[in-house]
Amino acid sequence: MTTLNKKITILIAAHKACNVPKDSIYLPIQVGKDLHPDLDLGFTPDNTGDNISALNPYYCELTAIYWAWKNLPSDYVGLVHYRRYLSLKKKKDKFSSILSGEEALRLCEQYDIILPQKRRYFIETIRSHYTHTHDGSQLDKTRNIIERLSPSYVSAFDKVMNRTWAHVFNMFIFKWDYFGEYCSWLFPILTQLRKEIDISKMSSFDARYLGRISELLLDVWIEGNHLKYHEIGLIQLGKENWPKKIYGFLMAKFFNKKYNASK
Secondary structure (H helix, E strand, O other): OOHHHOOEEEEEEEOOOOOOOOOOOEEEEEOOHHHOOOOOOOOEEOOOOOOOHHHHHHHOOHHHHHHHHHHOOOOEEEEEEOOEEEEOOOOOOHHHHEOOHHHHHHHHHHOOEEEEOOEEOOOOOHHHHHHHHOOOHHHHHHHHHHHHHOHHHHHHHHHHHOOOEEOOOOOEEEEHHHHHHHHHHHHHHHHHHHHHOOOOOOOOOHHHHHHHHHHHHHHHHHHHOOOOOEEEEEEEOOOOOHHHHHHHHHHHHHHOOOOOOOO
């Protein structure tokens, strides 16, 4: 069977009503459904079968990833967000630029791992940026857990933390075998991290630390396995306030002003 005859499923993580592509490769997932039983977006809920839907306030879009890992048969699996998508082209109408099923199939015929273009921080390493914007001790705890559970990945963790770029938002398309291996590695680390960090005094924004840490661990897993990947474009629907983003970045870098909301 050729790749073009195999199934690709790209999850769209969503927690509110939104327009989604009609292309058959996309599967909108209502994340955190267990916490909002009366809210029906008309999407596949993440609280069926084996799931961690109730942990969505901490795991963010990972509740969709976990659901797919445990419940979704597919040859290739991807994740995007209701307002962030992968793309091969730029058009004035961003919605029409979203990666199509035909484009995704042809990419998967050539590559086992497809990622969005890396985000570059230029004057910050991944570790220093996280420390300036969040609680850096969370990275220390993560490293200690990796040292205990997956010691062969410690050097990859250190390498990634010292880079000035990362693949963000937990967006990807993986061949199923890689997807399963990644999830089997990732979730035990996050489960242990959740046990070691007290969230009782955290704001709802800060309590999403597991989702943030997981974004960084994607690159750690890829680096630790010496895997090749292919990058394509990332588009965001709606307007992005870049002056606000840059201001927040510089305030964190030079004045240690932590983030208290998504930038």
